[in-house]
Amino acid sequence: MWMKDGQELEMSDRYKMTSDKFVHRLVLPSVRMSDAGEYTAVAGSSMSVGNLRVEGRDVKISEPDSRDITVVEKQRATFEFEVNEDEVEGHWLRNGAEIHFAEEERFNYATIRKLHRLTITETFRSDAGEYTFVAGKNRSTMNLHVRLPEPPQIVRHMESQTVMSGRSVRFSAQVSGLPQPQVTWYKDSQLLSTSYKCKFLHDGDEHTLLLLEVFPEDAATYSCEAKNDYGAATSSAPLIVEVPE
Structure with a gap:
């Protein structure tokens, strides 16, 4: 025996x-x-x-695009590492302690050839911390940040614009919220869509409506609405189009 x-x-x-x-x-x-x-x-x-005693192989672990993952509480979180060999045995640590997947129903570990993936199907704030993937004698670490959801807020409102006919004009608003809000634009309550003269720009939390070659019929009140699962916020401003004498 x-x-x-x-x-x-x-x-x-x-x-x-x-x-x-x-x-x-x-x-x-x-x-x-x-x-x-x-x-x-x-x-x-x-x-x-x-x-x-088993000595780990010198398995190469790919570097992640970012070592920080930020999710809203109850969202899914996914960690992925790729190694240079198939059929590599890996294991995961949370704040230095090994994760026992049989005891953690929300934690799943899957391998697809060289790809090793840890998924937390529903996150809580207590899940925040340092997650380490170990393969052979090497390891790589990522940090999980779990934040509470926030309804959208207009951090900086749109400003009224006066422009000469035939010129372009921009309306901008700075928006916050978690998850990141979806922003839509309106002209006098009519939903706008991208066209040859109407462009939507997005840089971080700043959202911009760009109107090319405005004419008197474009004069109106323009609005942006920021919306996520936890609320909505709106900012509006008028456009005045002047015609040269």
Whole structure:
């Protein structure tokens, strides 16, 4: 009988047990990091103990695009690392402690050839922290930030614009909110869409409506509406189009 760390081993694809007269062998065809431990051969009232130490391979782990992930509470969070070999055994740490996926229903670990993915299906603020992927002798770390949702707010409102006929004009508003709000633009309550003379620009939290070649019929009140699952906010301003004498 063979035991590992005090637990009896059963014959499987992972463990091959053979006997040849007085020689008993335990063979591990493909050793994993988790195979490290104390092995005991028991024969009647006699036993023999040996320790297996497994040294990790020099597996190359890709660098992530960013080491920081920010999600809104209850959103999904995904960590991905790619290694340079197929069938690499990896494991994950949270704040230095190994994640036991059988005990964590919200945590899933999947491998697709060289890609290793950790998914938290629904995040809570207590999930924030340092997540480390370990493969062979190497490791790579990312940080998870979990924030409370915020309804949209207009940080900087649109300003009224006066422009000569035939010129272009811009309306801009600075918007905040979590998740990031979706912004739509209106002319006198009529929804605007992108066209050859109407462009929507977006740089960080600043949203801009660009109107090319405005004419007197374009004079109106223009509005932007920022909306997410937790609320909405609106900013409006008039456009005055002057005709040269």
